[in-house]
Amino acid sequence: MPEGPSIVILREEVAGFTGQRIERAEGTAGLDKARLVGQTVRSFRSWGKQFLIELDEVSLRIHLLLFGSYRINERKDTVPRLSLGFANGGLNFYGCSVQFIEGSLDEAYDWSADVMSDAWDSRATLKKLRARPRLLACDALLDQTLFSGSGNIIKNEVLFRTRIHPLSLIGELPAAKLRELTREVRTYSFEFLQWKREGTLKAHWLAHTRTTCPRCGIPFVRAKSLGRSKRRSFYCERCQKRYGDSDEIAVEAPVAEA
Numbered sequence: 001m002p003e004g005p006s007i008v009i010l011r012e013e014v015a016g017f018t019g020q021r022i023e024r025a026e027g028t029a030g031l032d033k034a035r036l037v038g039q040t041v042r043s044f045r046s047w048g049k050q051f052l053i054e055l056d057e058v059s060l061r062i063h064l065l066l067f068g069s070y071r072i073n074e075r076k077d078t079v080p081r082l083s084l085g086f087a088n089g090g091l092n093f094y095g096c097s098v099q100f101i102e103g104s105l106d107e108a109y110d111w112s113a114d115v116m117s118d119a120w121d122s123r124a125t126l127k128k129l130r131a132r133p134r135l136l137a138c139d140a141l142l143d144q145t146l147f148s149g150s151g152n153i154i155k156n157e158v159l160f161r162t163r164i165h166p167l168s169l170i171g172e173l174p175a176a177k178l179r180e181l182t183r184e185v186r187t188y189s190f191e192f193l194q195w196k197r198e199g200t201l202k203a204h205w206l207a208h209t210r211t212t213c214p215r216c217g218i219p220f221v222r223a224k225s226l227g228r229s230k231r232r233s234f235y236c237e238r239c240q241k242r243y244g245d246s247d248e249i250a251v252e253a254p255v256a257e258a
């Protein structure tokens with residue numbers, strides 16, 4: 001699933017269609033595509049993993065889900081969910097969910113929760129985290145109301161960097177550690193963005209899909225499913241400290257290479 005930084009890259013790639021009028025709208029998405037024709041793109045925005053196209057009278061919310069993809073000025077062999085044609089090219093989305101959003105995007109979204117946004121507010125996130133002391137660290141980093149845009153890669157990398165065990169309880173983290181965790185999600189997300197642009201993201205992974213802890217030289221725990229979010233996790237039992245005593249256990253099973 002594309003995480004927040006990848007959607008920021010999409011936003012940058014389509015910037016040339018800003019101010020352009022939609023001349024053609026088609027695809028298998030079950031919404032009134034005729035409504036889109038004639039509208040002008042006011043802006044491309046993103047909120048976490050959601051890609052937003054702000055038009056004159058309505059906005060489009062596109063979520064690439066697990067296996068969604070897009071093509072700019074070219075098409076795949078399959079029928080797109082949504083295809084938008086402009087005088088200067090076209091935009092095609094596949095395997096995604098497409099919805100209308102009525103009204104102002106500023107009112108529809110909590111921009112302070114978006115880790116890539118200028119409006120990101122770590123204090124607001126800390127307040128939300130403190131209100132949920134029984135939340136597991138691995139679930140907190142996938143909760144889009146706390147860290148919009150954070151996904152499984154960001155989760156594994158940030159927990160490793162901050163030396164926090166994924167089954168730690170948020171309420172048991174010392175205040176400074178909780179601040180460090182919150183800060184690191186944003187810091188790592190911008191490094192992710194830079195490395196993704198350079199094509200070196202995977203080379204920079206310290207924990208995600210790795211077999212050995214680079215700090216301790218011992219094997220990582222490679223859990224197939226962890227926490228309520230049940231996503232795969234890679235972590236070190238020696239250098240990632242487990243805060244608190246959650247009764248969660250890791251489902252340890254061989255995980256496939258990414």
Ligand SMILES: [Zn+2]
Pocket residue numbers: 213214215216217236237238239240
């Ligand atoms: Zn280690």
